Ligand SMILES: [Zn+2]
């Protein structure tokens with residue numbers, strides 16, 4: 001992996017395809033940056049630590065469109081560097097506003113043991129809600145979206161036919177979070193996860209955390225784990241559980257009682 005440190009000292013940049021970059025924010029979360037002929041698309045914008053805007057400006061002078069995979073603070077926390085941002089309409093409810101608040105960002109940084117202040121940003125970014133199958137035309141490059149409700153109801157996968165890459169946000173992560181309010185049941189998640197799995201015939205997946213790159217087998221692994229969890233109903237001590245209990249297992253699912261169905 002060839003990572004180049006950005007000028008803000010927080011982000012690092014990896015070229016994953018022509019005009020396509022993974023941007024890591026402090027090892028916590030990934031953003032993706034796709035440059036077309038007329039404009040560039042930033043998919044997710046981190047927690048708001050460091051300067052994601054200046055970081056992507058190092059890569060292009062073109063107008064930048066911000067769109068997010070889902071409305072959680074680690075994916076839209078840097079939105080106020082932009083005047084507006086695109087988000088799927090199903091992530092409009094108030095619960096997602098809470099989950100993308102500054103308070104949620106601070107709690108997340110604390111949870112990751114990062115002693116840092118969130119950056120001051122110039123705008124109060126306005127959401128632009130989009131519906132199913134919305135696409136972004138960057139000039140010679142069209143990026144399509146599909147809504148796969150699960151991790152959040154408005155979770156979206158971005159499909160870039162020019163590179164055969166897809167960006168899956170947090171919806172099929174190796175450590176899948178389904179414990180938060182605003183997540184769907186596991187059965188609903190399965191519908192979208194199977195769509196993502198079938199797309200791996202044509203697209204290579206990059207997700208929102210760790211090193212980004214995810215194989216078809218890894219996505220199958222998390223789907224199989226959900227099947228096994230629905231059959232073997234794990235025991236809850238509190239309201240949520242991490243399954244399987246073996247820390248060394250490849251995949252884990254963090255689920256709350258009311259989503260285990
Ligand atoms: Zn998330």
Ligand SMILES: [Zn+2]
Nearest residue numbers: 072074170208
């Ligand atoms: Zn995330």
